[in-house]
Amino acid sequence: MSTRLVTGGRFLDRSEYAEFTFNGKPYRGFKGDTIASALLANNQVLIGRSFKYHRPRGIVASGADEPNALLNLGEGAEFEPNQRATTTELRDGMICKSQNHWPSLEFDLGALNNILFSRFLPAGFYYKMFIHPRPFWKHVYEPLIRQSAGLGKAPKDRDMDDYEHFYAYYDIVVVGGGVAGLVAARVAGEAGARVLVIEQTAHWGGRVLVDGGTISGQPACKFVEDIVSELESMGNVAMRKRLMGAGIYDHGYVLCHEQSDGHGPRHRLWKIRARRVITATGAIERPLSFAGNDLPGVMLASAIRDYAVNYAVSTGDRTVVVTNNDDAYLTAIQLKELGLEVPAIIDARLDAGGELAQKAKDLGIDVQSGMAIAEIKGRGQVAGVRICSQAGEGTVLGEIDCEAVAMSGGWSPVVHLWSHSGGKLYWDDKSAMFRPDTKQPPTGHDGNPFVIPAGSASGFLSLNDVLNDACAAGKSAATDVGRAVMDNAAPHSRACKTAPIEPVWLMPQGADIGKRMKSWLDFQNDVKVSDVQLAAREGFESVEHAKRYTTLGMATDQGKLSNINGLAILSDSLNQSIGQTGTTTFRPPYAPVSFASIAGEARGPLFQPVRKTPMHKWHEDNGASWEPVGYWRRPYAYPRAGESLRDAVNREIVQTRNSVGILDASTLGKLLVKGPEAGRFLDMIYTNTMSTLKPGRCRYGLMCSENGFLIDDGVVARIDENAFLCHTTTGGADSIHAHMEEWLQCEWWSWKVYVANLTEQFAQIAVVGPNSRKVLERLGSDGFCREELPFMSWKGALLDGIKTRVYRISFSGELSYEIAVPAKKAQMLWDDLIEAGGEFGIAPYGTEALHVMRAEKGFIMIGDETDGTVIPQDLNLHWAISKKKEDYLGKRAQMRKHMISPDRWRLVGLETVDGSVLPEGAYAIADGKNCNGQRNTQGRVTSTYYSPTLGRGIAMGLVHGGLDRIGEIIDFQKVDGTVVPAKIANPLFYDSEGERQNV
């Protein structure tokens, strides 16, 4: 029985109730409770089922180390699985459900695993059992295991809460708001540093509030109260509760996860840069390994006193304390002082002569030295303990009835954050713990240490040592960030006489296999002493291998309770010291952080930017069906009522080819390249020669990477003697700008060339089709005839009073004008053009019509005909590669043996024999198979469309032998295994003489 005490409870506000349900049962707690304390106060001891054997499990700990009490929290849009009851503050109306049981928590069929199969589910079971026959894993074993294993449910509804990020910068971040963190922060704060102190719980003070003691003559609680208000009054010290230090990374990057206090975003992810980090993260108590140590009612000694003191929860009328160190005596003393019974303290040590032991004895508690727990009595819950001698093999010497067992196997400093960024550890035999090795700290960009451990996180367990260490850490950090520290003495506490800890990794030391199979190391992943021993016997000597083989420490608690005990058992089995075995790697986050907090604001409509051209709204209003192009949205087509997308595309093409169409080409990149050496620069950037271009003229050009591959193409217009405007693809606007800057800044830094990205300054409107000239002339300007504005030239023009630049270029083979107009006037001009084109039935067309029309003309598209492995020569673009130039980017690479090989696949047109449309990306098959037994191929489709102009499917592809094979018929494979025969043809399908634009 666990229950609420009538008085006490430091964290409780008894004036305010919080009603909640657990598996549908209504319960009541107080404001200030955690879910765990409220459940215990309502005698809900059974909290969940274990992962593998579905053993009944209760609450073990009182903090982030809790392995068992994971709950499904909330419902619908607020649902969250795997929430730790011990770290989740209780709120009125909470709905909690236990996890991993079927059909109910109390009656669970999976528990049969424990009774029937536990001897068949040892370490490495999965690897051994499920390897044969191979197909069984996918179709039989995995579905079965997935059904029985796993913890929380995946949320089904869209999360309704807010999440966000916060970027912050401090001189010093102190992780941990216990007495060590507070003292270190005060020292650094007094020195004038910009300090942030964070605490993962809702309370300052840490363990000292429960464990008591006096600091500088004051009760510890009063000291904490004073130092907190002192820190709060410092303008340079920020304090934040419910903010967990999740990880420390290079360059002083600290990731922290904030829980809501009931207001604001549910979680907030803090991305902090700190010059120094003090890890005052405390220590975690270790369980003891004895038979039945996982039964509900067996808890950490510190947790039992936390619940008693902080939440006024008695976890049982009678509590047996079992320990190998002095600290657990505090639990016995506290319980006794609260009027509860402690029938015995089972101390594995022969000599338990510390001050606390004496005090316990004085209180009349029976202290049994050299003793151990042979096993726990009770089914589903603790009913008592059978005791034996620690030195023996478990012969029962007596029985003690009790409802709770408080165990303490010693303390492990929380070295996680120290280790994340490379801090090393050493095994301290005397204290039986891994401690930060301050001689091998995490180092920053300057080679200096940037993480400083403080207090019990550094391995100091006595209050006085903690205070001294914290003070030193604060001074060291403040000095490091260039602050003068005052030479104040550290607060002090009277040293308490203690008896040394005695490492106990198995209880009793000679426990037989029956006991070892019931001695749990990892509660959440169901790993027992016998499993680790088996792994060692089977040759898993490296701690990392043994971890993965047994799954020790691989659950959501990442082995906070189990790791040290597990590797101690491993070391013992391997007959080597724990220091030799070492630990597994500590990786961030310290405790789980939510995916939603990582996503932050980037969800729903803000998932990604949507870039909009000046005519975006018009497109939207006119029924555009969108295509994402990078962050942009471009109209794919403008389907009208009753029209399919395909119909719309065909209509747009026919309209454009027969009369006139209009296209929003604003997303095209527009890079202004200016300077006396701009021509020289562009001759290097493009494969052809740009320096010879005359002002007023345009030239199509290709850009290659250093490795010779085609990266972008577009039309270059010469603006004047010193300036060129380079059009890039939509996707290339930013990357080609960066490409140019890189070459100018890193290689050709002395060249007098500047580049400016004017992509967004100008909208670009293409007016395309045989009537396009008439449309332009209607806007009050002439001079667009072939003599005044020949093909591949440009001129400035006033169109309906708007200053524009008109380029006579064509990506469709039609008479075509692209009009650049300042973005803010673009919609006006667009409207004017639509109106002027009215009598010609002018209609907007989208990207698909654009693609089909360029394919009809055999024009390549970056990203379709190129994929990063294609050189211009593959695309028969030799005409756009200067032979005269000494050099251009990619030239040398294109001379490599492989690049000039006649075996390269080259661009061809493809006409299906039956007129159908080839599947996208289809491969042309060849005879025989390759060395992997796959069918040989001889080409692939790069672009494929239905051409309404020609009334048949057209395609382009890269084919072995290229245009040398014109007229040949090759087979393209479809997904269904059949083939489509297609004839190799010239890719110029339409108007091969270019008559249509030559008007």
Place this chain on the structure above:
Amino acid sequence: MSDNPVDQGAEDSVGYVSIRQLGDRDIMLLRGDFAFHGFNGALVAATGLGVPPRRGIIGYGNIQVAWMSSDELLVMTDSASTEKIAKSLEQALKNQHFLLAEVTDSRTVFEIRGDLVREVIAKLCPVDMHPDAFMPGEIRRTRLAQASAAIWMTDDHSVRLICFRSFADYVFNLLKAAAKPGNEVNAFEKAI
């Protein structure tokens, strides 16, 4: 060029800070060799302002000059004086290597005002917004979530943000979400 703006979407919004799109500025991009003696002189002659210090923004009344990189400046003016300044710069720099381009139409400027304006920015930009670290007179090129932006403060409670025009709706909605009442961080409250 700023008459008849047709930028969509961005209306005024009041969260726990106010967000307003500004449309009254012309913006020119000027690249050149700051160390060249004639460059600073040309700038002073045209604007009354010299080259600002690194990451600095200087200005008075309707003209501001912002440092964007070691060879790039933004010149922000009211539309009445744009043409005059551009002509003056072009004339004075004509024998030098420089680039001057009007970019008014390609940029959108927001003004974000409020006591907690610093923390709204710090939710989105990896910039130290602490009052000791970021002050009026400084401009930072940064990112606002997934969009490029530059920010500066005109006084301790107001931030100006410049971004590309096509991102305006995204940026506005980001700011609005970050300024949702109830989601205050109060991280700088002591310092302010």
